[in-house]
Amino acid sequence: MELIRGLHNLAPRHRGxxxxxxxxxxxxxxxxxxxxxxxxxxxxHRLPATVVCFEPMPREYFQRDNPPPRIADLRGKLRDLAAFGVDRVLLLPFGPRLAAMSAEAFVRQVLVxxxxxxxxxxxxxxxxGARRAGDLALLQAIGAGAGFSAEGLGTVTLDGARSSSTGLRAALALPDLDVVERLLDRRYRITGRVRHGLKLGRELGMATAxxxxxxxxxxxxxVYAVKAYWDEAPNGLPGVASLGVRPTLGLTTCLLETHVFxxxxxxxxxxxxxxxxxxxRPQLTFDGLDALAAQMQADGRDARTHFTAELMPS
Structure with missing residues (x-):
């Protein structure tokens, strides 16, 4: 999949x-x-399937003090788009210029x-467009004179409810992983590059990535029962992971720490x-490192029990 960052990187070969x-x-x-x-x-049409998306997302730009949490980071989004067969992504930086662009100008400059x-x-x-003034009807009207067709896809429902990012965020916040899996048609994943940390898990007997x-x-x-995937483990290895800010240590940076069994x-x-x-279990604050270490071992046992049960015939 080809990634094009910004309108200025569009070339004549991208037309069509x-x-x-x-x-x-x-x-x-x-x-x-x-x-x-x-x-x-x-x-x-025998033309590339092209997605236009934004970074940051418009709601993040307009709600900078309280942005909606991301379901996937940019890297994960691009990986998913490629996996579903998108040929090209035009990634537009969303800032004051794009926020002020009229709906008509957006269609002319980006699409035409x-x-x-x-x-x-x-x-x-x-x-x-500015003030969200553009809709499908305007897109169709401009397209009729500019040589493109425009159509809208109706709402996709699941169990009687609309399949939407809002509903998915709500299920993730609970968390209800069964609902999340139904909305995604796959299990939820977080991806990223492994960085050096405090190496406290190693000292407590459970080294983490x-x-x-x-x-x-x-x-x-x-804390979650998880599977970890990387190039040499394409089928995933079971483990236990903690997502959060590590309140026992008084830290505030969000971290995903995974111990692979x-x-x-x-x-x-x-x-x-x-x-x-x-x-x-939810994130907890412990009296000290000994209590934290004991709970980490208990979490590991709970995760192993889950994966053992997962392998049992129903």
Whole structure:
């Protein structure tokens, strides 16, 4: 998949596209249906399936004091878009210039002049441009004169509820991993590069691979039974992970610490994907390191018990 960062990096060869626009945070079933339709139209036109998305997301820009938590970071989003068959992503920096751009100017500069769109597919409630003034009707009206078709995809429902990033964030915050899995059609993952930490887990008998999270994720802080994936472990290895700010140590940076069972791989600098299987307990504050170490061992036993049960025939 080709990543194009900003309109200024568009080249003449990028003209001629079938396009979808949105945040695509989490790539839930609604997003998946949109991408499936995008790929179908791209095949009919024999043109690249192209997604336009934004960094930061518009709500993060407008709600800087209280931004919505991310379901996936940018790297995870791009990986998911590639996995679902998107050919190109145009990543637009969302700042004052784009926020002030009229809906008509957005369509002209991005879709017509930039991408040479032949077909556009969006969610039927999609809004764009300054003050969210643009809608599907405006997109269709401009497209009729500019040489592209535009269509909206209706709401995708699951168990009678709308499949949406808002609903997914709510399920992650509970956390209800069964609902999350149904909305995503897969288990939830957090990806990142393993960094050096305090190495306290090693001293307490449970060495961990640490992912420093620049933005706190939507998933509730706590301890989980997980599987860890990296290049040499494509099928995943079971373990236990703690997501949170480590209140016992008085720290405030959000960290995902994962202990992989029965393996001692050197993962520093490696890209890791942590897949969440079961919520074990919320984040707690302990009286000292001895109490923390004892609880870590108990968490490890609980996670092992979960994976043993997971392997048992139902």
């Amino acid at each position: 596209s079938v396009v979808s626009i949105g945040n695509f945070d989490g790539l839930h079933r609604g997003h998946q249906a949109l991408i499936a339709r995008l790929r179908m139209l791209a095949g009919e 002049d930039g991408l040479g769109a032949r077909a556009v597919i969006v969610g039927d409630d999609f809004r764009y 640490n992912l420093h999270l620049r933005r706190p994720p939507a998933l509730a802080h706590g 029965d393996a001692r791989p050197n993962l520093y600098g490696r890209e890791l994907a942590i897949e969440f299987h079961k919520f074990l």
